[in-house]
Amino acid sequence: MEMSKTISNVPARDAAQKARPCGDGVVGENFFEVSDLKKSIGEQKILQGVDLDIRKGETMVVIGRSGEGKSVFLKHLIGLMDPDSGSILVEGKEIVGLKERQLRDVRRKVGIMFQDGALFDSMTVAENVAFPLMETGIRDRELLLERVGQALDKVELTEHMAKMPINISGGMRKRVALARAIIAEPQCILYDEPTSGLDPVVSESIDRLIRRMQKDLCVTSLVVTHDMNSVFRIADRVAYLREGKIYFLGTAQELRDSKDEYVRSFVEGRPVENVD
């Protein structure tokens, strides 16, 4: 069993921190540094010591089977869930133990696209997308409309601006959520299953948008997904979450070339066979 890139042999903390170009800047520092993160819900141990660094400007994709705790991990990164133990540094600042109001500054650096969109039912599509800007104090109606138009244009939904979320499809809701996540131009965007339930054409366009956000704005991205096509299109690095820990960490190519049975079975979408 080849384990050259599984986390037991190559811990995330030891992974090479090579600087590489990103837009006009250079990345290399970590946006997130997660150490020994543990979380149980009831009797179930979800995260059992996750170690993972996410570098500034990279697109990190977290894969894993359903129920492995990918979304739980993602929510921990901006304090939406409290861990049982462990540490999470955001740009070097510890966020574990901070109170809700103390997390505000950290959260304003990060946009998040929730799995089912989490759009506000009581607002139109345009109002939903404008919400993060309005919360930063922007009240100029023309400016808001312009920025909302630009954000919705990126997800090809400008003609649905006046509709209520209940009146658009699930896929459209996801794209509106994406527009809401990017409108305030955060330093980092967290995507929870951005392409699940979308047709292949829209999925591909979402992936392109994620790449463009990274290339043009040097946005750090963390994408939680099952969609292996998406993984190979967007990932700089991939982390495979298995049994509450990062089991594999490497580039998309390393993932593709991995001989590890668990990794291969996940990538190829088949049951695990002949594992010691």
Added chain:
Amino acid sequence: MVKIIEATGALVTRFLRYQGEVALLMLETFKALFLGKVRWNLVGQQVVSIGFGSQLVVIVTGAFTGAVFAAQSYFKFSEFGMDSAVGAVVSISMCRELGPVLTGLMVAGRVGASMAAEIGTMKVTEQVDALRAMGVHPVDYLVVPRTIAIMVSMPLLVAEAIGFGMLASHVIVVYGFKVPGAWYMFHVVEHTELIDISIGMIKGFVFSILIVMVSCHQGLAASNGAVGVGKGTTAAVVVSSLALLIFNFFLSLILNYMSPLGSN
């Protein structure tokens, strides 16, 4: 025996925990109310929803309670030739007890359920998490506007219920039972003080805080999808109604001690 003690202990712990959670929510709300940014546009929307939206319920409740109470009082009082005293009894009862309590119960049913269901649905569909993720405290956005709106609306709704109750009792007694209107009004004015109406409005104000805190807490604590929201909504109405009735008893004692009935 051990099991009974364990079960009782668990029940007491759960009750104390619940009380603590509601108290903390109240503390956070009032802290945000005085120190945070109040979203006045949301307060306005909530005033319309709570105050204006409760008009029909409150008017019908106040009017028919006043009417039936006047009718029952008249049937008994007329046996002793005290027909015109009905106004005084109805007035005091509506102001001090029936107006605030029945308005509180109706608002708990209409508004409390709506608050718990709306916030609960937002919670289970991750809309509350979305707010938090954008750096918006859910208490600031969801609880504070509702708290201000209901604290403003409830005393006025109570006053409205009292007013319509009095009007309906006047119509029933004077036009229905032919009691002289002047005598009826004389007794109402003679026995009703400003403090009686104030007591009703003070109770309304206290009940408003009970309703909003219990209902918002149930909403924010909702989990397990639609079933959880349903349970939270039911609990919001049941708990706020029971709390309202219990608080009313103690409030009546305290307010009556401060301003005894018939002391003026």
